[in-house]
Amino acid sequence: MAEQSLASALTALLGADRVFADSAAREAYSRDATPLFRGLPEVIVAPHSTQEVAEVVKFARATKTPIIARGAGSNLCAATVPLNGGIVVSMMQMKKIIEVSRNEMLAVVQPGVSTTQLDDAVAKEGLMYVPDPGSKTVSTIGGNAATSAGGLRGLKYGTTKNYILGLEAVLGTGEVIRTGGRLVKDVAGYDITRLLIGSEGTLAIFTEITTALTPRPKSAQYGVAYFNTLADASIAVDAIVSAGILPATLEFLDNTCIKAVEDFAHLGLDAQAGALLLFGDDGNSESVAKTVGAMADISSSARGVRAVTLAPDVAAAEALLYARRCSLPALARLGSMSILEDISVPRPQLSRAAEAIEKISEKHSLLIGTFGHAGDGNLHPTIVLDKDDADEVKRAEHSLSDIFNLALELGGTITGEHGVGSAKLPYLRAKLGDVSLSLHHNIKSVFDPDRILNPGRLGS
């Protein structure tokens, strides 16, 4: 359907204040946080209720128009770039926190609520919403659920998939379903909630989400260890977990990242070190002190260690966490474009992955800074380049495929937490194999028979 008639039909359906089709609006929604990908939607709609979402989906189905659910558009895998045009459904008008239940330790929210808004709201009840992606101030609970977002405390607490109890969702048919609910235990039927988590808007659009909460920890402590290489830091991480310690936080940065962060934020980091390991835990103060002390001890006697210190106060701890959180933007300042990757490997393979990434960077003469959630085996090698240098862009593409192959060889995956979207779709077959891919395809047909939900992505 032509843009104009699409827009006028949708306007007739929902009212003019819900529909945008002018050039500026379409341009603004042509991108997300992923570099290199761009595509214009024909129209943007901003529904205010489940009913309105269902009407848009029915309309899209009747007209065979692609429909892309979008939260804050902070994903890093081009999951919301309208490469096939169509309708972008912005969930940002549905941002009510419907309920926080202290005795059931759960919250019910609309999908446009941001991760931080939810955590702040439940903090008033002494509770915590655990998953804390680096993007938490921006990203929405709907987007987090649709990508099963991770964060900085996945090792001890798990990721988004461990905190979604139930969903209300609109299927590709326009029908509304409810999955899961408020129960701690419920095995009646397939676990459709879990199937929908991480489905990247290809199976259903979430309109209400019930999340699990935990008691807010009373205290937290952090420390930092410097090593000669990222591989040395990786070995220390493996030693810590092997010693039976399961801390909230084990994050690391390589020398390229340390230097970039230090240049940018002046935190007094050791810019000579090959790697920085940030360790920390939360809980009651005695057990925290014990765990953090044990991690400091293990690090102190690990291979290639340079120095170990504990953060003396909250401000120092905040500075360390900030160093980790600002790695990406700090790296991004070094070039006109940066491509952030997200491989994950079994923890014992972490040191090999770290060494191999360094070799890949040399082989393609590229600047690659690596940071990541070391405790989860999740690495973010980030290529920094000049976007106008065609040769460098080509070399970057080659290095990406080397990085993905590396992850698979080590028994890992092409994306640990950012998702597949369009950016990683070409590598999905290598990870899943033919049978699993065709199962994906068939599952998609059941939820979305006309294949209108985020087409060209998972399940295509």
Added chain:
Amino acid sequence: MSSESREKFTQSKLDRCISCGYCLPACPTYQLTGEEQSSPRGRITLMRALQDGRLPFSDEGAQEQASFCLGCRACEPVCPAGVEYGVLLEEWRDITWRGRKRPLIIKALFQMVSAPWRVQLMSALSPIARKRKSSTDIHLALGCFERRLFPKVSRAVAKLAPNISIDPTQGCCGALHAHNGDLEGGKALAKKLGEKLPGTILSTAGGCAAHLSAVLGQERVQEFSQWWSGNLKPMIRNGKPIRIGLQDSCHLRNGMGVFKEPRKILAQLGEYVEVPDAQGCCGAAGSYSLLRSRDSKKVIAPKVAAIKELGLDYLVSVNPGCTRQLKSALRRSKVKTKVVHIAELIALGP
């Protein structure tokens, strides 16, 4: 008005943005609409489309966003990549509002401050601080609109700081121009004022201070609360210390990083209460409240409700535009809290 205008954005400044979206929750216009095109990231995406020719500068939707933006720069301190949004916006308005396309109200305002004698005329009926020369190297900048609307502010400073020089023949600092699509003109006026007032320039208007420091260098400019160093006694009214809140000046906070200083002063003067979202724009935004009065009122509405709830004696402002905006919004809603400039409150005495 300068004839030298730009054709394009500074590419390296556009390249800085990594489209992460961290700026979205900080942006008042995005908070109002929830629409990407009225967010900082969305506006930068638009600038990129304009730069690459995918959209013409005349595009209505794009022009609307250049105008809807408050220019409050709340998107800057939260940006991890250090994008200089304020500069990009000035460039954008410089290109789109050039010459005839500039809104009529802005043209009229430019005219009012186009020469020092006109600026003096603005305060012809307002009793501002009198001319005075001092041996120190500190000169008071008399904001054009502050002279006209709030002459008590300069009188308060004159009383509190007997050692500063005051010269009413000075002209406009050019902030108005820089924010409204005349970058070169804005710079030229700032430089002229810098020559007229050699040494340190003391400013009572956050917006002027930030513009002057961007052009002349931080070392030349001190905003009043930054400069004040005296000790103060609590003000007691009806046997109790007064309850005081603050509205930050956007450019002072986001452009110059000054926000602790006024709070420190107010904590000495009485019971300081942090107004919710004190750092968020009040909607005055320079000429914005005149150009887009409906949007401006929408921006301030939640603030008025919050201030009413707090039952403050005084709400302190550090910029004349904010003072005007807050005064009229509180009056409309019949809130009793008095709005004053920080220097006026200090000058009232214990």
